[in-house]
Amino acid sequence: xxxxxxxxxxxxxxxxxxxxxxxxxxxxxxxxxxxxxxxxxxxxxxxxxxxxxxxxxxxxxxxxxxxxxxxxxxxxxxxxxxxxxxxxxxxxxxxxxxxxxxxxxxxxxxxxxxxxxxxxxxxxxxxxxxxxxxxxxxxxxxxxxxxxxxxxxxxxxxxxxxxxxxxxxxxxxxxxxxxxxxxxxxxxxxxxxxxxxxxxxxxxxxxxxxxxxxxxxxxxxxxxxxxxxxxxxxxxxxxxxxxxxxxxxxxxxxxxxxxxxxxxxxxxxxxxxxxxxxxxxxxxxxxxxxxxxxxxxxxxxxxxxxxxxxxxxxxxxxxxxxxxxxxxxxxxxxxxxxxxxxxxxxxxxxxxxxxxxxx
Numbered sequence: 001x002x003x004x005x006x007x008x009x010x011x012x013x014x015x016x017x018x019x020x021x022x023x024x025x026x027x028x029x030x031x032x033x034x035x036x037x038x039x040x041x042x043x044x045x046x047x048x049x050x051x052x053x054x055x056x057x058x059x060x061x062x063x064x065x066x067x068x069x070x071x072x073x074x075x076x077x078x079x080x081x082x083x084x085x086x087x088x089x090x091x092x093x094x095x096x097x098x099x100x101x102x103x104x105x106x107x108x109x110x111x112x113x114x115x116x117x118x119x120x121x122x123x124x125x126x127x128x129x130x131x132x133x134x135x136x137x138x139x140x141x142x143x144x145x146x147x148x149x150x151x152x153x154x155x156x157x158x159x160x161x162x163x164x165x166x167x168x169x170x171x172x173x174x175x176x177x178x179x180x181x182x183x184x185x186x187x188x189x190x191x192x193x194x195x196x197x198x199x200x201x202x203x204x205x206x207x208x209x210x211x212x213x214x215x216x217x218x219x220x221x222x223x224x225x226x227x228x229x230x231x232x233x234x235x236x237x238x239x240x241x242x243x244x245x246x247x248x249x250x251x252x253x254x255x256x257x258x259x260x261x262x263x264x265x266x267x268x269x270x271x272x273x274x275x276x277x278x279x280x281x282x283x284x285x286x287x288x289x290x291x292x293x294x295x296x297x298x299x300x301x302x303x304x305x306x307x308x309x310x311x312x313x314x315x316x317x318x319x320x321x322x323x324x325x326x327x328x329x330x331x332x333x334x335x336x337x338x339x340x341x342x343x344x345x346x347x348x349x350x351x352x353x354x355x356x357x358x359x
Contacts, residue, residue: 003028003310004027004028004029004030005028005029005030005068005069005305005306005309005310006030006032006066006067006068006069007023007029007030007031007032007067007068007069007070007071008031008032008033008034008035008061008062008065008067008069008070008071008091009031009033009034009035009045009070009071009073010035010036010058010061010070010071010072010073010074010082010086011035011036011072011073011074011075011078011096012034012035012036012038012041012042012044012045012073013036013041013073013166015073015096016034016045016071016073017045017048018296018298019071019073019298019302020045020048020049021298022298022299022302023049023071023302024048024049025299026299026302026303026306028306028310029302029306031049031050031052032052032053032065032066032067033052033053033054033055033061033064033065033067034046034049034052034053034054034055035054035055035056035057035058035061036054036056037056037057039054039056042054042055042056053065058082058085059085062085062086062089062091063089067091068091068092068309069091069092069093069094069305069309070086070091070092070093070094071093071094071095071096072086072093072094072095072096073096074096075166075168075174075175076096076097076098076100076101076174076175076176076180076181077101077168077171077173077174077175077176078174079095079096079098079099079100079105079109080099080100080105080106080108080109083095083099083109083112083120084108084109084112087109087112087113087115087116087118087120088112088115088116090116090118091118092118092119092120092121092305092309093113093118093119093120093121094121094122094123094301094302094305095109095120095121095122095123095322096123097122097123097124097184097185097188097322098176098180098181098184098322098325098326098329099120099122099319099322099323099326100326101173101176101180101326101354101355102326102330102353102354102355103323103326103327103330103346103351103353104351104352104354106319106322106323106326106327107323109319110319110320110323113319119308119309119315120318120319121301121304121305121308121315121316121317121318121319122317122318122319122321122322123298123301123317124185124188124301124316124317124321124322125185125296125297125298125300125301126185126186126188126189126263126297127188127189127192127316127317128297128300128301128316129258129263129264129297130279130280130281131258131263131264131265131266131279132189132247132258132263134266134277134279135193135247135249135256135258136192136193138254138256138271138274139193139249139251143253143254143271143272143273143274144249144251144252144253144254144255144256144271145251145252145253145254145272146226146228146251146252147193147194147226147228147249147250147251148227148228148229148250148251148252149228149229149230149231149248149249149250150190150193150194150222150228150229150230150231150247150248150249150250151230151231151232151233151246151247151248151250152186152187152189152190152230152231152232152233152234152246152247152248153233153234153244153245153246154182154183154186154232154233154234154235154244154245155233155234155235155238155242155243155244155245156182156234156235156236156238156242156243156245156261157236157237157238157239157240157241157242157243158178158182158209158216158236160209160211163209163211163212169181169212170209170211170212170213170214171212171213171214172213172214172355173355175214176214176329176355177204177214177215177216177333178214178215178216178217178218178234178235178236179204179215179218179220179234179329179332179333180329182234182236183218183232183234184325184329185263186232186234186245186247186263187220187232187325187328187329188317188321188322188324188325189247189263190222190230190232190247191324191325191328192321193247193249194222194224194226194228194230195224195225195226195228196224196225196324196344197222197223197224197225197230197324197327197328197344198223198224198225198343198344199222199223199331199341199342199343199344200220200221200222200223200328200331200332200335200341200342200344201220201221201335201340201341201342202218202219202220202221202331202332202333202335202336203218203219203336204217204218204332204333204336205217205218207235207237208237209236209237215336216235216236216237217234217235217236217237218232218233218234218235218332218336219231219232219233219234220232220328220332222328242261242262243261244259244260244261245259245260245261245262245263246258246259246260246263246267247259247263248268253271253272254269254270254271254272254274255268255269255270255271256268256269256270256271257269266279300316301316304316327344327345327346328344330346330350330353331344331346331350333353333355334346334350334353
């Protein structure tokens with residue numbers, strides 16, 4: 001394949017460095033422009049990509065550069081407006097997680113994608129973790145029988161210096177909280193495995209971060225349309241360092257737990273008539289120095305973009321798939337505020353919920 005995607009990047013913070021690394025390594029992608037409202041970060045990203053043009057205003061970049069796709073690596077609350085502007089300007093978009101902080105904005109993004117004729121890709125790199133891919137395959141082939149329980153634990157640490165490093169972190173309008181920022185990957189996998197969610201009941205607290213606006217801990221109880229139950233426990237209040245990032249699936253013919261700190265280890269396998277397979281080594285976690293995040297599979301996400309745009313492959317995580325976790329997370333926040341079980345799909349006032357609303 002000798003074709004090459006011309007890529008622009010909006011937002012040159014820590015996650016953008018992962019994008020740049022793998023875009024530069026992929027022979028079918030080439031960064032041609034970068035943008036950040038902090039000039040030093042924009043300059044550094046420019047240097048890392050061969051001194052490409054850098055911008056402090058992304059609209060100027062959209063007007064001047066002949067790009068095929070734009071990677072959105074900005075704070076979460078800016079994802080909708082930036083993605084929509086890029087789509088309307090005629091560019092495909094790869095948007096970091098979460099695609100939005102409420103369902104209304106997610107649907108506006110999907111509408112802009114439909115009207116533009118371009119594609120909106122959502123980054124969900126944990127779908128490529130080797131243990132997760134095996135788990136999904138076993139469930140799809142029904143070797144594990146009927147799934148009746150899915151339990152996910154996100155027991156992580158984020159110290160105050162994590163929030164102090166970037167003022168938008170821990171804010172309602174740009175971050176959204178530990179569910180949206182740290183735990184949305186795990187919820188996405190629960191939905192990917194369990195199917196459509198029927199209802200959500202949630203409790204949320206802030207235990208150890210008094211200087212942020214959002215929750216740092218929560219529990220979600222999901223009821224899937226299949227009748228299965230899901231439990232997501234998440235926190236960024238674990239003492240000093242991450243403890244666990246796991247998903248356990250209970251079926252009528254087997255039990256599988258994918259664990260470790262970052263869904264990188266196959267910790268338990270007992271499936272009737274199906275021995276535990278040998279897996280390739282998982283990618284390392286995203287290491288940001290003072291803390292670690294999820295698996296670094298952005299190379300596979302980028303390759304999927306290439307395959308879709310050049311070879312008509314299937315999108316690994318489409319905008320409609322990304323929407324599913326946004327709806328569940330919005331329902332969870334409404335549930336935590338009202339102490340009620342929230343049924344999907346959301347409608348009326350629930351659909352229009354936002355963190356700024358006085359609901």
